[in-house]
Amino acid sequence: MAQQEVQNGGVEKAVAVKFTAMKPQLMVEAPKAVDAVQFYKTAFGAVEAGRTVYPKRKAEQELPHILSAQLELAGSTILVSDIAEDSAPVKTEGNGCVLCLETEDVEAAIAKAVSAGAVAEGEVTEGEGACCGGRVGKVKDPYGYVWLICTPAKKCVDVEA
Numbered sequence: 293m294a295q296q297e298v299q300n301g302g303v304e305k306a307v308a309v310k311f312t313a314m315k316p317q318l319m320v321e322a323p324k325a326v327d328a329v330q331f332y333k334t335a336f337g338a339v340e341a342g343r344t345v346y347p348k349r350k351a352e353q354e355l356p357h358i359l360s361a362q363l364e365l366a367g368s369t370i371l372v373s374d375i376a377e378d379s380a381p382v383k384t385e386g387n388g389c390v391l392c393l394e395t396e397d398v399e400a401a402i403a404k405a406v407s408a409g410a411v412a413e414g415e416v417t418e419g420e421g422a423c424c425g426g427r428v429g430k431v432k433d434p435y436g437y438v439w440l441i442c443t444p445a446k447k448c449v450d451v452e453a
Contacts, residue, residue: 315369316391317360320435322374325358328435329372335408335433336393336401338363338370346376366393392440401441402429409434 320328332338341364346357361372370391395401398416406412410431418427428442 313369315362315371316389317371317373318389318435318437319373319375322357322376323355324435325361325372325374326355328433329358329361329363331408331410331434332363332365332370332372335405335410336365336439338365340364341369390438390440392442394442394444396443398427398429398441398443402431405431405433405439405441410439413438 318328329338329340329343333340340361342362344359344361346359357376358372358374363370363372393401402412402416410433413430413432416427416429426443428440431439431441433439
């Protein structure tokens, strides 16, 4: 069990912390979460496990405001949400978030993502320039997120900082 030291008024006490899940949340410009969910299903084979929508919506809105759509993708869970007009500013383009999917057929996965609306970036790389010496390609989805599509890592070396 992980332990974290907490300083409270100069007195330290150990607090046990156990996380049960980590779910990246992809924030997209409202009302594009509906389209983003469909894109992730089409491009990457995601399966929607649930959706929570804002119960009140403005009359001029054609689509419901998605608070959270839960997608199962490659054994992991991601959340996709619309950014509310009154929410804290969230930068969706160039945000430093890169998502990685592993597959044996990198080219086919990139082609499928591109046919669904992603843009391929650069060429497929192989060897030391790629993830752990495998093959890797990169696409940017219509919502500004970068996805690395690579072969499963054969052997990764820990790097000491």
